[in-house]
Amino acid sequence: MTRRHIATQATKGCFSADCTAGGSHSGVQALSGDIPAKGGHSWINSGTQGRSVLPLREGVSPAHDRYRVSLRQDLRPAPFPGRRLKAYARAALALLSTSGADVRVRVVGDAAIARWNREYLGRDRPTNVLSFPEADGVPALGSCVAGDIVVSATTCLSETGGWKEDPEARVFFFVLHGILHLAGYDHEGGGAQARRMRRKELALYRRVLDEEGRGRSR
Template sequence: MILVEADVSEDWDSRTDWPALADRSVRAAVAHSRHAALSDGDAEVSVKFTSDEEVHALNAEWREKDKPTNVLSFPMVEEHELATAPMLGDIVLAHGVCTAEASARNLPIESHAAHLVVHGMLHLLGYDHETSDEDAEEMEEAERRALASIGIADPYH
């Protein structure tokens, strides 16, 4: 069983159970990916709900982009190593960016954050929407299936 460790900063509304959302979203992403067998493994994923400032610093350091972004993924292993990896990686969400995007799309922040966790988890599993149109379509289809399984509408519709 995949262990999901969540860290939630004070920026995120305490009325929402963000660790439960992270757990549900990670499990859905794995179950509806090409690596569904990992659901039975003993790997760990870290999900951090933090500030725009922290994500901005991480984005600048690791991607050389001087701005915050909605979600960052930091895989710990290559895709071919996933089956034996104790730690799959880290997913980091920026509160302000996520909130602004959810508001602009008239979505609950919880639904948008779940989508971003699923998206980030798929990156940890080796999916990459920037390599080709076919890869982007495969990733988006996995996102749709994962989100539907937890009651969230198609974000690309």
């Protein structure tokens, strides 16, 4: 699949979340965001209801084919290895019971995300996560999830400084928010829609981390 750089495209769909984090993920305030016009970007580096979350250890898994998650880290040195972040994302996609996924995650710093936040949303400041759905409209329930997610590791880790989780798990919280936007969840209008996304976000985050913790203890 051809990866086109974001700067060469007119934005058709972008979600931005600004999060104020408390001492733990149970205390994170509701995420707020902005949506301009719609559509996809294919520019990031290429790279279950009732069922257990997919294993987070290395090894061949069907999830690697069905739920494609690629990761690019622009920061040097990289803030974390990245393998677990990809595994967390695949586990969350499996729990969403999607038919498949092609999600590209790019980990950047504040300067880069501020530039894209300004270009696509008109906000001249860093944010924690931007997501770019690949298709127009709201995805059908269970359909393939595809798109690009950009996170600022600097902002994400700063906003979760009081959390006990390790850096990859903390950044995953914001990647998960982006995944839910790609899957059709939204909080822009507030009310029941925002509460539904919030409940799903916290439930998935806790379950993925709980399953990963049990896997490590085996």
